[in-house]
Amino acid sequence: MLQDQEVHAAQMERTFIAIKPDGVQRGLISEIIARFERKGFKLVAIKLVIPTKSFAQKHYHDLKERPFFDGLCDFLSSGPVLAMVWEGEGVIKYGRKLIGATDPQKSEPGTIRGDLAVVVGRNIIHGSDGPETAKDEINLWFKPEELTSYTSNQEKPDSTPH
Ligand code: GDP
Ligand code: MG
Numbered sequence: 001m002l003q004d005q006e007v008h009a010a011q012m013e014r015t016f017i018a019i020k021p022d023g024v025q026r027g028l029i030s031e032i033i034a035r036f037e038r039k040g041f042k043l044v045a046i047k048l049v050i051p052t053k054s055f056a057q058k059h060y061h062d063l064k065e066r067p068f069f070d071g072l073c074d075f076l077s078s079g080p081v082l083a084m085v086w087e088g089e090g091v092i093k094y095g096r097k098l099i100g101a102t103d104p105q106k107s108e109p110g111t112i113r114g115d116l117a118v119v120v121g122r123n124i125i126h127g128s129d130g131p132e133t134a135k136d137e138i139n140l141w142f143k144p145e146e147l148t149s150y151t152s153n154q155e156k157p158d159s160t161p162h
Contacts, residue, residue, distance in 0.1 A: 014044065014085050015092040015128045016137035017099075021079035023116075023124035024048075029082055032112055032125060035098055036086055045085040045138075045147045053077045058140060062133075068121070075121070083141045092134050095127045 019032055037043070051059070056073040063069050086095060100111025104123050107114035117123045128134035138147070 012087045013089060013091050013131075013134075014087045014138060015095045015134045016126075016141060017084045017086055017095060017128075018126040018141070019082040019084075020076060020124055020126060021081060022075075022122045024080050024082055026116075026124070028116060028124060031116070033084075035112060036095070039088075039094070039098065041086045041088040041091050041095070042152060043084060044087045044149065045083075045142050047083050047142075047146070048080045049083055049141075050080050051077050055140075059137065071121070085138055085142060085147060092128055092131060096129065099125050099127045 017036070019029055023029070023032060033043070053073055056076040057064070057069075059076065060069065060072055063072065066072075088094075098112060100107030100113035102113075102123065103120045104113040104117035105120075107117070109115060112125055113123050128137050
């Protein structure tokens with residue numbers, strides 16, 4: 001039989017979110033993390049990495065035919081990227097909502113790109129676009145042992161004596 005923690009881990013949806021080099025260098029890490037935290041999503045993995053160009057090409061393999069692919073991969077590998085995994089009900093779709101449209105000119109105010117970015121080539125953040133890509137991207141960026149699984153104190157009954 002599955003333990004509580006395993007049931008929890010098996011059921012909970014996860015997505016891959018990355019703050020791209022422009023977001024890191026503009027000092028937007030705390031601002032972006034705060035929006036996911038305040039919504040109520042749970043951070044289960046995080047690390048700062050400078051991806052190689054071939055790693056960036058793997059990450060963006062779906063876009064390899066696009067004219068901006070080479071520049072995009074050069075950019076992603078140009079500096080530190082904050083790679084994260086966030087967990088919660090509906091986090092894949094709602095994470096994209098928090099991020100806003102790909103082109104910041106079309107992102108609604110109130111979204112991360114709408115509030116904090118201006119051009120598509122410098123739109124500061126990446127988020128998985130569906131369950132399959134979320135799984136693939138989490139596996140590409142993180143080793144299984146880097147992913148934590150925990151029940152937050154808010155989710156537990158208060159057992160401290162009064
Ligand atoms: P996302 O899922 O919203 O990030 O968008 P896509 O998966 O379609 O594209 C990946 C990334 O490629 C975007 O976040 C942009 O940084 C970049 N990108 C997408 N479309 C364009 C474009 O038309 N021009 C340029 N320069 N970059 C683009
Ligand atoms: Mg995408």
